[in-house]
Amino acid sequence: MKQAAQQSGPLAADSDTRGEAALQVGRWYQSGLGEPKSPTLAKDWWQRAAKLGNREASYQLGMDCQLNHKGKLVSECLDWFEQAAKQDHAQAQLILGQWYAKQSGADTEAIKWLEKAAEQGNRDAQYQLGLRYEQEKGVNKRSDIAQRWFEKAAAQQQPDALLVLARQASSAEAFTAYQRAANAGSAPAQLWLGLAYQAGERVTQDLALGRYWLELAAGRGSHEAEYQLSLLQTDVVSREHWLTLAAQGGFSQAQVALAELQQERGELASARQSLAQAAQQGNVDARYAYAEMLRLGLGGKEDYSQALQQYRLAANANHRNAQYRMGIMREQGWGAPRNRLHAYAWYLLAATDGNSDATKARDELEKGMTEKEKSSGQKLAQHWFVKLKGAI
Secondary structure (H helix, E strand, O other), X not given: OHXXXXXXXXXXXXXXXXXXXXXXXXXXXXHOOOOOOOHHHHHHHHHHHHHOOOHHHXXXXXXXXXXXXXXXXXXXXXXXXXXXXXXXXXXXXXXXXXXXHOOOOOHHHHHHHHHHHHHOOOHHHHHHHHHHHHHOOOOOOOHHHHHHHHHHHHHOOOHHHHHHHHHHOOHHHHHHHHHHHHHOOOHHHHHHHHHHHHHOOOOOOOHHHHHHHHHHHHHOOOHHHHHHHHHHOOOHHHHHHHHHHHHHOOOHHHHHHHHHHHHHOOOHHHHHHHHHHHHHOOOHHHHHHHHHHHHHOOOOOOOHHHHHHHHHHHHOOOOHHHHHHHHHHHHHOOOOOOOHXXXXXXXXXXXXXXXXXXXXXXXXXXXXXOHHHHHHHHHHHHHHHHHHHHHO
16 A cells, blocks of 8 residues: 555556555554554655545545644644645535634635535535525525525434424424434434423323433533433432533523522522522523522622612513512612612512512502602503513
């Protein structure tokens, strides 16, 4: 093989044959198969193959370069991938397309390389093109073209494309469609199946099978699956294990549940941090609970200003207890100047669903208000009610 790769002159094999031979010798050195393992010699042989026009060698050099730079696509790596891509190496074209997709103002180049890879049958490129046409990223929105690419990718068992089709499926066809996506490795589809088996929806209830699919989804990085697994545990240690994994992955419901466990154990600083993380993601219950800790100085210093901000965010999402707390904060002047009119309006909103504390606070505040003030407060509450209802 080495001799074939090194030949030159009139009796030498053609460049394609020599390129393939050099590529193979490089692989031997890379794996230590038949030759002592030597990444340096492997690279030398791949460079010979690349000079002879072997696109796989150029691609391999790009992959080796990326590995040596800890996954980063530095200029040298891109040069090798581009050389392979120009020789119609579909995977190299996909890598270039994905790289350009992350660069500002490079949509045209991204689409060019994704299209080349997709036309050659690369299923990931087909899926990503479908997304671009669906989301109008660098191209005019075309649902028909998006669907065509999704279907092409799904025909090759591309997990994300199969998930797209599953989400489009009718109720009667949904289970089969999600099963296809789950079998192809789609974590969201595996989660869906796990929950379906647990609940007995669209399929006969099977708790063991439900757990199996949830564990598969968790193994593929689904933090919601980790949270769902925490709910199935019968002992605290196992429950906390799954909750911690889900919380560390950023699943806000897990962060809230973990905070409750931490509070029960008196770990208030940890609970406050868990709630802060969940609140940052927009979890309404977390915002309220975090505000409570800030107001009361649990797990850290009192912070009325931050507490007011978190109460307001939760109140704007129609959290009635948060609206009640907003009334207290404005009535007492905690975190913002005292404003009796605003306090009254918040109490009115909080009392909408029969919150007894809010009703008592409203009635007590009314005793010192004029009819004009009450009328103004009611109009303000009505304005907020309409505004918040429209935001939901």
